[in-house]
Structure formats: structure tokens, C-alpha cells
Amino acid sequence: MAHLWVPWRQNHGQEKETGGPEWAIASLGDDAGVFALTDDPREPVRVRGKGRNGSAVAYIVRQECRQSDTWxxxxxxxxxxxVNGLPLVAGIRVLEDRDEILTRETGRIFFSTERAPKVEPFPGREEPTPCPRCKGTIFKGELSVKCPKCRTWFHQRPDMGCWGYTDKCALCDQLTRLDACFRWTPESL
Ligand SMILES: [Zn+2]
Ligand SMILES: [Zn+2]
Structure with missing residues (x-):
């Protein structure tokens, strides 16, 4: 899923400790298609139709495509x-990774399509799914990782760590680290 980097204080609705992180992640989860950016600092992003706080300043809409979503x-x-310093021509814009969105209500926020790999039970498919590392089949329910970048599944059982076998995905340049670190944050600007 994609996510937004929001100023830390907005996400938590309280004063930031000195020296604490400047930015917090607001997830654009897989289970919804439309998200509202709100003028409520306690809830800067919410799924449209849920929650009552604040009014929407703008919407972020997911268009699902086969290979990757468009936002x-x-x-x-x-x-x-x-967006990146330019006005929103015609009220609409396709977002790209690391775009800066600025409104008076939300302050500066950043859009990111980077995903962190996570271990989960393989949901299963009609066709047998081969693991690119060991060439064996991945069975429904087996602990696995779907590469966030190329969307290929790999085994990741305690006794069969095909995903984490090397530091990069076997098929693309996605790092295999599982500690949920994003490679990019606004702090690197
Ligand atoms: Zn495997
Ligand atoms: Zn990959």
C-alpha cells in the first residue's frame, strides 16, 4: 500500500518531544479506494465516509490497475x-512517488508508493505458484513474502527463507529487510 508522510505532531495531536521524529506515516490501506485529507490535525487522513472529525480539504483516489495502482x-x-509547488490545475493530478502536497490546513505532506516487505500466509491462487528462489511450489497458507516492488511471491518459512536469502529480491532491486524500514523519508530531503 502507499502511504503519506505527515508532520509528526499532526498525526498524534500533541506536542512533539524535542529530538523526536519529525514525520509520521499515515497509511493508505489496501481496503479502501478513497481517502480524505482533512483539516483535523488529530486525523489528517481518513477513509472517505469513516470518522467525523474535520472536513475534507482534498481526496486521494486509488485506481486499481493490474500491475500497480494509480493514485x-x-x-x-x-x-x-x-503539489510540488504548483497549483492543482483542473482540480486533479496523478500523484507520483515522493510528491509534496501542501495545503494551509495540513501543512507539508509527502506521498510515497514505497512498500515494506512483510511475511504473511500465502493467500493461494488457482494456478500453482512457483517460488523464484527455490523453484518449488508455494502452497496456500505457507508463510511467504510478496515483493512490494515486482509483486512476486517467495517462501519465507522459518526453515525456508527464500525471500531473505539475499539482501535483494531475486527479480528486482527491492531490499529484502523485514524490519519495515522505508528507504526514503522526508528527513532525507
Ligand atoms: Zn522458495
Ligand atoms: Zn522483486
């Missing part, structure tokens, strides 16, 4: 929103 920023408030 679109929509708002009627074209004067009050900047």
Missing part, C-alpha cells in the same frame, strides 16, 4: 493546494 489527488480548492 489521483482531487480537490475543488485548487487555489489552496500545491
Amino acid at each position: 489521483i489527488l482531487q480537490s475543488h480548492e485548487t487555489e489552496r493546494i500545491r
Whole structure:
């Protein structure tokens, strides 16, 4: 799933400790298609239709595609929103990884499509699914990792760590670290 980096204080609705992290992650989860950016610092992002706090400044809409999702920023408030410093022409814009969204209500937030790999039971498919590392079949329910970048499944059982066998995915340049570190954060700007 994609996510937003929001100023830490907004995400938690309280003063930031000195020296604490500057940015927090607000997930654009897999189970919804439309998210609202709100003017409520306690809930800067919410699934459309859920929650009552704050009014929506803009919407982020997921268009599901076969290979990768497309994310679109929509708002009627074209004067009050900047993406990478430019106004929202025609009230709509396709978001790209690391785009900066700026509104008076939300401050500076960043959109990111980077995903962290996670271990989960293989959901199963109709066709037998081969693991690119060991060439064996991945069976439904087996602990596995889906590469967040190329979307290929690998075994990741305690006795069969095909995903973590090397430091990069066998088929692309995704790092295999599982400690959920994102490679990019706004702090690297
Ligand atoms: Zn394997
Ligand atoms: Zn990969």
C-alpha cells in the first residue's frame, strides 16, 4: 500500500518531544479506494465516509490497475493546494512517488508508493505458484513474502527463507529487510 508522510505532531495531536521524529506515516490501506485529507490535525487522513472529525480539504483516489495502482489527488480548492509547488490545475493530478502536497490546513505532506516487505500466509491462487528462489511450489497458507516492488511471491518459512536469502529480491532491486524500514523519508530531503 502507499502511504503519506505527515508532520509528526499532526498525526498524534500533541506536542512533539524535542529530538523526536519529525514525520509520521499515515497509511493508505489496501481496503479502501478513497481517502480524505482533512483539516483535523488529530486525523489528517481518513477513509472517505469513516470518522467525523474535520472536513475534507482534498481526496486521494486509488485506481486499481493490474500491475500497480494509480493514485489521483482531487480537490475543488485548487487555489489552496500545491503539489510540488504548483497549483492543482483542473482540480486533479496523478500523484507520483515522493510528491509534496501542501495545503494551509495540513501543512507539508509527502506521498510515497514505497512498500515494506512483510511475511504473511500465502493467500493461494488457482494456478500453482512457483517460488523464484527455490523453484518449488508455494502452497496456500505457507508463510511467504510478496515483493512490494515486482509483486512476486517467495517462501519465507522459518526453515525456508527464500525471500531473505539475499539482501535483494531475486527479480528486482527491492531490499529484502523485514524490519519495515522505508528507504526514503522526508528527513532525507
Ligand atoms: Zn522458495
Ligand atoms: Zn522483486
